[in-house]
Amino acid sequence: MNSSILQVRDLRVNYYTRQGAVRAVNGVSFDLHTGERLGLVGESGSGKSTAALALMRLSRAPGKIEGGQVLLDDLSLLELPEERMRQIRLAGIALVSQGAMNSLNPVARVRRQIEDALRDHDVKLTPRERTEWIGELLERVGLPRSAAEMYPHQLSGGMKQRVCIAIAICLRPKVIIADEPTSALDVVVQHQVMETLETIRADLGASVILIGHDMGLMAQAVDRLGVMYAGNLIETGGIQELFDEPLHPYTRLLMISLPSLERKEAAKGIPGLMPSLLNRPTGCPFHPRCPDAFDRCRVEEPKLQTVRPNRDVACHLYWDNSTSREAA
Numbered sequence: 427m428n429s430s431i432l433q434v435r436d437l438r439v440n441y442y443t444r445q446g447a448v449r450a451v452n453g454v455s456f457d458l459h460t461g462e463r464l465g466l467v468g469e470s471g472s473g474k475s476t477a478a479l480a481l482m483r484l485s486r487a488p489g490k491i492e493g494g495q496v497l498l499d500d501l502s503l504l505e506l507p508e509e510r511m512r513q514i515r516l517a518g519i520a521l522v523s524q525g526a527m528n529s530l531n532p533v534a535r536v537r538r539q540i541e542d543a544l545r546d547h548d549v550k551l552t553p554r555e556r557t558e559w560i561g562e563l564l565e566r567v568g569l570p571r572s573a574a575e576m577y578p579h580q581l582s583g584g585m586k587q588r589v590c591i592a593i594a595i596c597l598r599p600k601v602i603i604a605d606e607p608t609s610a611l612d613v614v615v616q617h618q619v620m621e622t623l624e625t626i627r628a629d630l631g632a633s634v635i636l637i638g639h640d641m642g643l644m645a646q647a648v649d650r651l652g653v654m655y656a657g658n659l660i661e662t663g664g665i666q667e668l669f670d671e672p673l674h675p676y677t678r679l680l681m682i683s684l685p686s687l688e689r690k691e692a693a694k695g696i697p698g699l700m701p702s703l704l705n706r707p708t709g710c711p712f713h714p715r716c717p718d719a720f721d722r723c724r725v726e727e728p729k730l731q732t733v734r735p736n737r738d739v740a741c742h743l744y745w746d747n748s749t750s751r752e753a754a
């Protein structure tokens with residue numbers, strides 16, 4: 427699992443507000459390997475969903491992609507003409523978002539909504555082939571073929587989200603970005619939809635970026651995890667290693683804040699609030715909340731560094747004996 431299907435380098439997205447520019451994604455770099463399931467976690471406002479939209483080139487005003495590179499195989503997505511990028515969406519990289527199920531057209535049957543996606547991408551199929559493919563897609567996402575003739579209001583939330591997944595995979599994308607795809611669903615349906623997503627990923631041989639804030643869900647669903655804070659990626663690592671030994675102080679606090687069956691005491695929150703991105707603190711953005719902060723943290727922003735194989739951390743505690751990703 428070593429070749430990269432997606433390479434993200436120094437991705438920057440700003441929101442322009444009356445008060446000034448907000449650096450919502452502040453130079454994020456990572457690789458997604460072929461067949462890999464990568465999780466991105468962080469509190470609300472950490473930049474994870476903004477980064478997902480930017481990868482799809484779907485950032486909308488007041489958001490604006492300010493720089494960086496996104497390579498899907500050899501295609502530089504941020505440099506493609508808009509029409510070419512429109513074709514790559516779904517065919518190369520697809521997004522299933524929390525709100526996707528509300529974006530289904532209420533007056534169109536499921537069949538038509540999938541047909542529209544196929545037509546939009548000039549997929550040439552005979553009517554019989556199209557019907558067969560739509561039926562197969564619906565079965566792949568755990569719906570009966572008869573769902574093709576239903577309208578969205580006849581479907582439960584879980585079924586609607588499955589239709590959205592069917593649309594997202596109708597052109598067999600290599601990368602699926604799932605942004606909190608189950609957060610509007612109850613826990614049982616959440617697990618079923620996550621299982622469906624995993625079956626599809628394996629069937630298609632796709633790679634998945636799963637975005638969320640639920641560390642418990644991540645632990646079950648991804649191979650590798652990236653932790654975001656204040657627009658920065660601050661730690662990455664294999665899911666097991668990261669849970670066994672979180673290195674960044676913020677990741678450690680996130681782990682402590684997880685409810686545990688073994689721990690008797692109540693789960694603790696992380697003290698303090700995420701800083702306003704309009705007025706980012708100098709130095710490390712986590713320093714006002716960090717129990718390990720020292721002088722250097724207040725003046726110098728730490729870079730994401732490889733501190734051991736498969737572990738990158740942005741923290742001055744690990745500054746020495748490491749190689750910065752930018753320099754690698």
Ligand code: SF4
Pocket residue numbers: 674675676710711712713714716717718719720723728740741742743
């Ligand atoms: Fe804490 Fe300093 Fe590390 Fe930031 S760089 S997480 S303030 S120890």
